[in-house]
Amino acid sequence: MDHAYWVLFISTALLLNISPGPDMIYLISQTMSYGKKVGFASVLGLGLGALVHTIFVSLGISLIISTSIIVFTIIKFIGAGYLFYLGIKAFILGGIDFSQYERKTDDKTFVRALVNAIVIDVTNPKVAMFFIALLPQFYRNNGTSKMIQFLLLGSIIVLVGFLVEGLIVILADKIADSLRTKPRISKILDKAFGTVLIGLGVKLVFEKNS
Secondary structure, eight states: OHHHHHHHHHHHHHHHHHSOSHHHHHHHHHHHHHOHHHHHHHHHHHHHHHHHHHHHHHHTHHHHHHHOHHHHHHHHHHHHHHHHHHHHHHHHHOSOOGGGOOSOOOHHHHHHHHHHHHHHHHTOHHHHHHHHHHGGGGOOOSSSOHHHHHHHHHHHHHHHHHHHHHHHHHHHHHHHHHTTTOHHHHHHHHHHHHHHHHHHHHHHHTOOOO
16 A cells, blocks of 8 residues: 555656646746756756745645635736746747857856746646645555645655756757757747747636635
8 A cells, every 4th residue: 555655646746747837838948048057946946836835735824825815816916927027038038049158157047047936836826726635635644744744745746856857957958959050940939938938827817726
């Protein structure tokens, strides 16, 4: 039973991390625009955001978010607004200048990517709803407190995310390398990423706390 429990949970964590969404789009776009360093900063930020959701569930804060229409709506619009901002920014910039692209990023770019990833994950109520629905399903009455169990399960989700998203960063970085001599394609991709982020923001606006 214990073996089946962990196989089921890790499989669920894997499916969560490979499912497309705002975080995945942001991760790919940042990696292709600024390279692996910023890509891994985004991975770290998304992981920290997931830990925030885990802590919220452990403390019961997520339950307040899920049951309060006002709180849910506020968080939803903050997340949607942030996606609009990132999407419009990417769309207006319109591409990577590969002629000057040397994979050099300063600390500000790294920190900015980290903070953006945290905000995208924390302000996504769909992620909050998922953690609320998922973690209690895997609670076991074995003498360990819910908080400890939820923190452990959330940490495992984050670790699986590091592995999956790390591979995505490496793959996206390889693709970016192949585009160095094709700036027209890079501009199309940047506009596409921006359009998708804006679309996800619109979708988030109409999200209900069901």
